[in-house]
Amino acid sequence: MIMSRPISIARRELISYFATPVGYVVISLYLVISGVLFSLTALANAQPASMRSFFEVSVFLLLFIAPAISMRLVSEELRSGTLESLMTCPVMDWQVVFGKWLAAMTFFIAMLWPTILYVLILEIYANPDYGPIFCGYLGLIFVGALYLSAGLLASTFCSSQILSYLIALFFWLFYWGFTSMLPQYIGGRTADYLFWLNINSRFSNDFAKGVIDTSTMVYFASGTVLFLIAAVKVLESRRWR
């Protein structure tokens, strides 16, 4: 079974997530902030019974939360030296990377799970449209996959979790500036292209509206795969240096 090793690695990684306080802190932080914002927007007077504002806030929060989920993945193994005992087992580099990403995704989805409660609240008081809600969650998972794979790549660079958090965070902040501020100055077609690449606008214009656009999905998925491949290459390069 080709996937048995990545799954074993993911299981081990999940044990570590829940054995350290970081996992719980990240989950509670996300739930508190998104919950407060949900109450202030969707539950306010005269607001439509939609999750749209919740999804947009979540995508914004992910910018800060995803690097916290991914920062320990490889960094911690580099710091403690366990990478050596792991890499001298008969595992392939891609199995290690994929297993770790799988663990981060599982953790991320576990973090989203309690927010189903918000949907139930809407259901009790109103008649929400389930299409956009489904699309919103799908979009969140796509964005999370992209952020986490970049964070995983960042964590292969250094043995410090803080540093790998900051690398991932600043990369996405820079990318955000590059695709939302820069186009305003240059204008023209290039600006349109750059603006299309903006993750928040990709999300708001498609998923949050209830639109499933193939090109957007391909954009997120190919970005994810790109970062995962880069992470495998960095891990390989540690052997060849």
Next chain:
Amino acid sequence: MIEIRSLTKDYGSFRAVDDLNLKIPQGQVVGLLGPNGAGKTTTLRVLTGYMPPTSGSITVEGFDCVSESPEVRRRLGYLPESNPLYSEMRVEEYLRFRARIFEMPRENRAKAIERVIERCWLREMRKRLIGHLSKGYRQRVGLAAALLHSPPVLVLDEPTSGLDPVQIRETRNLIRELAGEHTMIISSHILPEVERTVDRIVIITQGKIRADGTVEELRDSAGESNHYRVEVNGASADGLVEGIRKMAAVHDVRSEALRDGWQQVVVTSRRGAGDLREAIGEMVRDRGVHCRELMRESDSLEQLFVRIAMGDDGAAVVGNGAGGANGGTNSAADGVKNEGRTE
């Protein structure tokens, strides 16, 4: 069977391992000895597939460490130098994880885990967090993980570093028990640590092999002489000193009166004279001298090691037991040694 062929490894401009050649026949226990920074860990890391060589190659049972690394890694049990473990996992959890990574068949896993827990005396600790264990127990967990998939080859990098004397002794006993079942490479920078455990000692400094042979061979070639200490008392003690001095194999005899009236005689034998204890003992008996101690001081191997490690030993000492060229005879001899060891 492990074969290292002209292995060279550079870190930038620093050459950590320099044209190293070594053959280890099946079942042999080899002590890889050298000061810190001699290239031991680097050699083992190439062997275990953690890093590639700059040039040269290593094969394990015919599989190349670079191009067939997964095959090699399947056959190796490796205890890395600092014994890194996931401190947030429980002992049993960690072993289960290793069993899955090695893709052991599901039905064998539980049995294999039981076996290594038993073997490494981890029974009471199986549910404990690895991070809460003492260093000695952590070392056992590392060994258990290395043994789990019953690898034909065990590679132990500094297995007793940082342990207290009791733990060192336990670990050494465990290693000795394992010696009969595995081909083993044990690295260390302390000679006595491996001296009693291994069939063969390979001393490396600055990435090159400086000495290679069985403990006995190295001891014979170690220094100018062996020292024996005899403590005697009685009227004919002086005659005994003269008698020993006349023995052909003896280079020098010094005698010194001890505070309690006994006399300490230090005998230095000539190079390659072999063991003189029996001859000296007979002489003591024949002359009717009271004797309370007769011992061979075996510090010469330590001296050889220190001399090589300090780098002022120009000529490399290479014993005949060096290797694999006559692998068949070697392993037969090893069989005998292993029997001796289990006592």
